[in-house]
Amino acid sequence: MNRFDGRRVLITGAGSGIGQATVHRILAEGGRVVGVDVDEAGLAATAARAAEDGTAGRLRTARLDISDEAAVRSGVAAAAEHLGGLDALVNAAGILRSAHTHETTLDFFNKVLAVNLTGTFLMIREALPALLEGQAPVIVNFSSTSASFAHPYMAAYAASKGGIQSMTHAIAAEYSKRGLRAVCVAPGSISSGMTTGRGPGLPEDADMSLFTKLAPAIGQGFAGPETVAGVIAMLASEDGAFITGTEIRIDGGTHM
């Protein structure tokens, strides 16, 4: 399947988890990719795997902090110049921090919002001019099951993901007549750096009985990040041509 032949794709969070799996999926389907992340070791691992797969010639990686406005401006411009335009933007970069809400500092709250919500906004704002000149342009944003289903100790994270979901709907409507689609994936129970790696960092005294729905209904526990990457590849290709302004939940039925 070569749905991405000739497609130019910018992916954030490309050094780990779902973003990294999406890089490899889109390369495998013929796309040209710029993958960015703050984690340079992660980006090196992404590039090494592409070299093994024989797809490295269509991948460029670069360090980029999506919460830094000036860096996003120059980083997106460099990516669009390298690719000769942009057809898809996949905003996978994000952080998960947990805490009791009554102990959450303003710095903590602002940090989560700055990366997840403001960072996603900055990437979109800077990429839009190139996307609107692109072929069948698509933005894939990252919501989470926490946006629609209660996740205790994650008020800041859930707020950031709910904001991304609402922002995606607004953008989908605003640019619909110009041929741009904007969609969200809402993953849950996916093994990655923020879940099974460094983990969500729950408070030590977290009451796990408050997590009413933790287990996927299908499979053998957490699924791999490639399960989400496959859905993103569908959404960012012509197979997703009639999907916009909505989200797809990918959680093995945890929240059905």
Ligand SMILES: NC(=O)c1ccc[n+]([C@@H]2O[C@H](COP(=O)([O-])OP(=O)(O)OC[C@H]3O[C@@H](n4cnc5c(N)ncnc54)[C@H](O)[C@@H]3O)[C@@H](O)[C@H]2O)c1
């Ligand atoms: N894993 C899950 O079950 C799950 C559930 C819901 C939503 N998500 C979302 O999926 C997306 C991907 O996360 P993941 O699960 O693959 O976790 P991950 O930690 O493996 O990957 C996140 C990546 O984002 C990068 N990143 C963090 N801050 C950044 C910044 N300021 N600028 C650029 N890059 C930055 C990290 O370095 C990391 O490589 C996130 O938006 C996350 O919120 C994941």
